[in-house]
Amino acid sequence: MVKQIRRYALFQATPDSEFVKEMYGGYFNVFVSAFGDEGEQWDLFRVIEGEFPRDDDLEKYEGFVISGSLHDAFTEEDWIIELCSVCQKLDVMKKKILGICFGHQIICRVRGGKVGRARRGPDIGLGNITIVQDLIKPGGYFDQTKSLSIIQCHRDEVLEPPESAIVIGFSDKCDVEIFSVEDHLLCFQGHPEYNKEILLEIIDRVHKIKFIEEEIVEKAKDSIEKIEPDTQRLHMLCKNFLKGRRTHLV
Numbered sequence: 515m516v517k518q519i520r521r522y523a524l525f526q527a528t529p530d531s532e533f534v535k536e537m538y539g540g541y542f543n544v545f546v547s548a549f550g551d552e553g554e555q556w557d558l559f560r561v562i563e564g565e566f567p568r569d570d571d572l573e574k575y576e577g578f579v580i581s582g583s584l585h586d587a588f589t590e591e592d593w594i595i596e597l598c599s600v601c602q603k604l605d606v607m608k609k610k611i612l613g614i615c616f617g618h619q620i621i622c623r624v625r626g627g628k629v630g631r632a633r634r635g636p637d638i639g640l641g642n643i644t645i646v647q648d649l650i651k652p653g654g655y656f657d658q659t660k661s662l663s664i665i666q667c668h669r670d671e672v673l674e675p676p677e678s679a680i681v682i683g684f685s686d687k688c689d690v691e692i693f694s695v696e697d698h699l700l701c702f703q704g705h706p707e708y709n710k711e712i713l714l715e716i717i718d719r720v721h722k723i724k725f726i727e728e729e730i731v732e733k734a735k736d737s738i739e740k741i742e743p744d745t746q747r748l749h750m751l752c753k754n755f756l757k758g759r760r761t762h763l764v
Contacts, residue, residue: 520554521575522756525561525597527583527616533715545579548707548749549612549756561597572603577610577756580617582705584720586670587619588629598624608698610756615668618693618701625676625695634687636669636730638717639737641704643683643691655700655754656682663744664691664704665713671703700755706748710738 530540538544542558550556557575559565562583567575580601585591601624604611613621619629643662662683672690675681683692691703705713714735721731753759 520757521557522550522554523557523559523567523575523578525559525566525578525580525600525617527562527581527585527597529562531715531719533719534712537711541581544712545581545707549579549752551753551757561593564593564596566596566600569603572600572607572609575609577612578604579612579756580614580620582615582617582667585616586629587616587623588670594620605695605699608696610698610758611700612752612756613699613701614707615703615705616670618703619670619672621695621699621701622672622676622679622690622693625678625699627672627676627679628674629670630673632669632671632688633673637666637687638668638720638730639666639713639734640664640741640743641666641685641687641737642741643685643704645683645692646681655751659747659751662748663741664702664706664748665708665710665743666704667708667713667716668703700752706745706752708743709745710743713738 524542524545526541528541534541534544546556559567585594587594597620601611601620605624611621622629640663643664645656645659645661647660671688672693675690675693676695678695679693681690681693685691688703692701694700717731717734
């Protein structure tokens with residue numbers, strides 16, 4: 515009997531920077547390196563360019579990841595509307611979706627929550643997330659996890675989570691850092707897939723286009739020097755979710 519290959523897809527909502535193309539061959543490779551396992555098939559859909567899977571192909575996939583983006587998740591751009599439509603179909607199908615930053619906000623929007631500019635301003639750098647212990651299921655993905663250090667890079671946030679959502683994590687800067695819906699949607703405002711080198715390049719790039727102010731740049735770079743992200747734990751957590759595993763974090 516031939517073993518069926520598990521398939522996953524990345525919905526890439528941002529173009530590849532020259533730095534990421536040179537260092538990693540594109541963001542797709544960054545995501546697969548972080549969340550993929552040997553023997554799996556990962557497909558790339560550049561949703562920002564209007565690339566989406568056909569409806570009759572959605573069933574073939576075990577799970578989906580939605581990347582971050584410089585675009586606002588609450589706008590009415592054609593590709594964002596199409597992305598929301600596809601995610602609604604996947605939600606009905608109970609397909610696993612891991613939403614990251616922009617993807618986190620898209621899932622909030624699809625599920626009836628509210629997204630907008632961050633109340634406390636842009637958050638860029640290394641930050642600490644507090645995990646809500648009362649909401650953690652024994653043996654679940656977050657079991658025995660009290661906090662996580664994660665790379666942040668956003669100016670929008672979830673203002674009101676969907677009624678169906680469980681807010682799992684929060685921080686001093688953001689009230690909804692992590693939320694889940696049932697067992698098939700898991701969303702992070704931060705970036706589990708990023709490393710410090712990618713963040714530093716983004717900081718310099720968005721500063722040049724005046725996306726962030728000098729004061730924010732200085733604070734972001736200062737945080738990078740003081741804190742290490744929980745990269746291994748974050749990767750394992752996301753992989754466990756996508757693959758339906760309950761392995762404890764270390």
